[in-house]
Amino acid sequence: MIQRIDVSRGHGYPLLLGATLDELGGHLKTAYGTSGHYLLITNDVVAGYHADKLLDGMKDLKTDLITVPDGEQEKSLDRISKLTEQALQFKADRDTVVLALGGGVIGDLSGFFASIFMRGMRYIHIPTTLLSQIDSSIGGKVAVNHPSGKNLLGSFYAPQAVWTDFDTLQTLPWQEMRNGLAETIKHALVADPDLFEFIEEHADAIKGLDYKIIKEMSLRSLAVKVKIVTEDEKEKGNRMLLNLGHSFGHALETEEAYQGVMHGEGVSIGIAAAANLSRERGLVNDKQLDRILNLLMKMDLPTTAKAHDRAVLLGHMSADKKNKAGNKVLILPVGIGRSVIAADCNDEEILRAWEKVII
């Protein structure tokens, strides 16, 4: 049974949830007929696990496969250039539909490629990581990195649809699951106290890879993102709430040049830092702070970072593109299940928050 949720009002698109990969072909035939051209973009790891099943369903549709190497480093202008060459070899044109099969890297890269190749082709995202299913496939943000910073070049470009097969998670390694769990806990802290409790209650089942529970958690988690981006498509208002933990997290990732710390780990430590700042301001009490830190730890997520110069980390935070002149804008949890945009965070309290999470 495919469940449908619509993202956004105006230029909206549907999330088709609980679909299986081999059903996509049938859906495409209904949507676009049988004469179209498809470009399936994936990476070598995901291709090994899931491309065959998807291609099975595409048998009578003209589909070309492009496999890129695995890894964040592929979100680059160089890879865009190479994709351009390959797409032309397959005679892609602006009527071609891109199918992006993979996690956030493949989604961001292929979505950005689709947004600029011949000034725009359609694309469908088929997210295969927890993070991409509950977060990156929703909201129309696509981008590549630049040596000077992450996601520096990109656009807002909505897919035609997101095709989510939760069964693909069954091949996902636990450390990648954790990345998605960090964002899931973030969603709970931003807007859904019940989700937070659900994860607390089912922590063991989740760690034990009970995919039925993971699916229910995912559905609740992605609903938070859908609600927020629908209200704020262009990231002018409440969408900033989704940045909880990210300003701190990005600073750590930058300092470690994306090597030492995984994205989910950065977010987790970032949530811990933000929660400590909230505690200092009296926005959460000791018990709530403990619940937040405990849940992160229960999911094998770190709440402390190894020694770094706090002033350097603070410096990285000013490079964040959401800052307004002067004080820093940070997202702070208020109790469990609500967060606020605090535009008045001064350097001293931020340094104290860093101190709490640096060992």
Added chain:
Amino acid sequence: MIQRIDVSRGHGYPLLLGATLDELGGHLKTAYGTSGHYLLITNDVVAGYHADKLLDGMKDLKTDLITVPDGEQEKSLDRISKLTEQALQFKADRDTVVLALGGGVIGDLSGFFASIFMRGMRYIHIPTTLLSQIDSSIGGKVAVNHPSGKNLLGSFYAPQAVWTDFDTLQTLPWQEMRNGLAETIKHALVADPDLFEFIEEHADAIKGLDYKIIKEMSLRSLAVKVKIVTEDEKEKGNRMLLNLGHSFGHALETEEAYQGVMHGEGVSIGIAAAANLSRERGLVNDKQLDRILNLLMKMDLPTTAKAHDRAVLLGHMSADKKNKAGNKVLILPVGIGRSVIAADCNDEEILRAWEKVII
């Protein structure tokens, strides 16, 4: 006196025509206040002639200048990467406004850069060539080239405004003026018989660089583009008419790898080829064909190309992104001042049209 024409209905923007460069600062202050950050992107040739005057008017606005080398080769992903680095050095963020001072190259490059840097900054185009004033600054198409083809990577991204100072044309070399004239004659053939007559009548004045006449011609010419793109923002219908001469022209440019033939020359030869095809189909008569060829020649524009293998040229035409499977889609003049989209052009008649213009 600034004349204002609005492009498009929904996401429209104004052309501010007949403004002077030093008045732009005042306009920006009114529009955005005094606290904003501006990034003036231009090239070394245009900077030499016109940057000072523009910067004079920007004295109390925070403005950083980026000068790129002159030339079509700068419309590249490499240049986008370099601009990203420079913009960050100037602490640009998504609230920065890009001012693109130059011809179509600077407009396309800076507009595309603005469209993707941090997922989109605002930009204002200040076109300084005839071609950019009457054509490329209107319609929101921006792009860079790729080794596999021109304008392959880009987007539809409307500027905040286009600031057109016709006086900048006074430093434009005649051979660049000719590029714009080819598009102007194209506009006349697509939609404005009176404009065609105007150019015929004032051909000597135009060649003698009577800037009053050139300005009047430009205003009429750009009005054609405004009307067509307003009716068809996303290039799904009549906007294709503006492709008159371009499928043939691009084929020539591709064959000569953009070296031997200037863009305006390609378009001119392309118009001649299309007009010959129209003649064969009885869409124009001998007299009208002569008028078209004569006007092009009068403006020093070529109507014949040096020897090329016609089959190779035909091959380049199939790479055009506007083609639909099977027959080629070409734009054909019907008499003087109207053109049609002919989706049924077969290879034989196209080869015969090439034959007429190859010597």
